[in-house]
Amino acid sequence: MEFTDTVVIVTGAGSGIGATTARMFGERGATVVAVDRDEGAAEATAGLITRQGGTATALRADLTREGDVREVVSSTLSRHGRVDVLHNNAGVFPAAEGRLHEVDARSWDLTLRVNLQASVLMSQAVLPSMIAAGGGSIVNTSSAQARVGDVAWTSYGVAKAALESLTRYTAAQYGRDGIRCNCIAPGLVATPGALARLPAAQQTTYEAATLLGRLGRPEEIAEVVLFLASGRSSFLTGQVLCVDGGLLSHMPVV
Numbered sequence: 375m376e377f378t379d380t381v382v383i384v385t386g387a388g389s390g391i392g393a394t395t396a397r398m399f400g401e402r403g404a405t406v407v408a409v410d411r412d413e414g415a416a417e418a419t420a421g422l423i424t425r426q427g428g429t430a431t432a433l434r435a436d437l438t439r440e441g442d443v444r445e446v447v448s449s450t451l452s453r454h455g456r457v458d459v460l461h462n463n464a465g466v467f468p469a470a471e472g473r474l475h476e477v478d479a480r481s482w483d484l485t486l487r488v489n490l491q492a493s494v495l496m497s498q499a500v501l502p503s504m505i506a507a508g509g510g511s512i513v514n515t516s517s518a519q520a521r522v523g524d525v526a527w528t529s530y531g532v533a534k535a536a537l538e539s540l541t542r543y544t545a546a547q548y549g550r551d552g553i554r555c556n557c558i559a560p561g562l563v564a565t566p567g568a569l570a571r572l573p574a575a576q577q578t579t580y581e582a583a584t585l586l587g588r589l590g591r592p593e594e595i596a597e598v599v600l601f602l603a604s605g606r607s608s609f610l611t612g613q614v615l616c617v618d619g620g621l622l623s624h625m626p627v628v
């Protein structure tokens with residue numbers, strides 16, 4: 375199978391895109407480390423993979439904490455010897471935060487710490503072992519929100535835009551070590567996290583503005599993550615792929 379003998383860490387693996395990506399890595403032979411701050415959710419994902427005949431472990435971690443990040447990577451290395459793929463997927467959608475002058479400092483801080491800083495910490499923690507192993511692939515998770523302005527969600531858009539920049543810096547600094555770093559920027563995808571924050575009327579608006587006329591499915595995002603993680607994208611690094619059904623590919627008036 376495509377990911378046999380491949381050790382993959384997926385963050386935020388307890389729900390939505392991360393849970394689906396972890397499951398699909400498992401189905402294709404990877405040894406999956408499913409990380410989430412929600413222990414039961416991480417265990418559910420790992421349990422599903424093992425019941426399907428795959429190999430997975432669950433780790434509880436709050437990735438805004440450096441100690442938790444170090445523990446995730448050191449326990450993966452001591453158990454499996456290396457990390458071939460890191461999918462930085464964990465994220466939070468901010469509560470209604472209003473316009474910029476209304477944004478609560480604590481909400482701003484949390485959004486930046488989960489959506490940006492956690493990926494920085496995780497990448498810093500795995501890179502030395504990837505260098506020692508002679509290669510690896512990191513896939514970050516941005517959003518369509520990174521590429522446009524919006525009437526709210528400033529902290530989220532800013533964090534994701536910085537993550538796209540981090541992707542290019544990582545690719546620039548580690549290409550000679552055989553390490554690739556790419557990023558996905560999903561449009562609106564039907565996951566528990568996204569749907570919980572989105573009123574039904576706004577879903578309809580998103581569907582109307584998406585060229586394919588519907589929300590994305592987690593499997594459609596996971597498929598691109600697996601492509602970026604695999605040797606099939608061996609000459610691709612420093613790129614952001616918008617997986618958005620055409621949400622940002624047209625004039626808003628069309």
Ligand SMILES: NC(=O)c1ccc[n+]([C@@H]2O[C@H](COP(=O)([O-])OP(=O)(O)OC[C@H]3O[C@@H](n4cnc5c(N)ncnc54)[C@H](O)[C@@H]3O)[C@@H](O)[C@H]2O)c1
Nearest residue numbers: 386388389390391411436437465517560562563565567568
């Ligand atoms: N669903 C969408 O429409 C959409 C669109 C664009 C980008 N994204 C991005 O995709 C990623 C996954 O989104 P989703 O919709 O599947 O979300 P989700 O809320 O369904 O799942 C996110 C998971 O991350 C975990 N998590 C949150 N904070 C964490 C922390 N500090 N430490 C460890 N785990 C933590 C949560 O427990 C949850 O299991 C996020 O980065 C999100 O910003 C989603």
